Amino acid sequence: MVSQHLYTRHLPDPDLVVRTSGEMRLSNFLLWQLAYAEIYVTPTLWPDFRGVHLLEGIAEYQKRERRYGGLNHNDSHAPAETVKA
Helix, strand or coil: CCHHHCCCCCCCCCCEEEECCCCCCCCCCCCCCCCCCEEEECCCCHHHCCHHHHHHHHHHHHHCCCCHHHCCCCCCCCCCCCCCC
C-alpha cells in the first residue's frame, strides 16, 4: 500500500545503488524502494564518476548472492535476477 503512494510507483525498485565519495549512508534517499537493493560504495567523487566506475559497480554486484531479506534463492517467491553474471 505504501508503494502505491510513492512518486516512484510506476518504476521498479532498484537492484543496485551506487554511492560515491566513499560515504556509507543513504541519506534518506529512496529508503522504501532500496530495502532489498545492493549498495556499491566507491571512493570516486560524483564529478569524476565515469562509465568505467559504473561497470566496476555492476561487476561487483554480479559477484554477490542476492538473499532478498533472508529468502532462500530456491524459494519460488524470490524475485528474478535482472542482471546475470
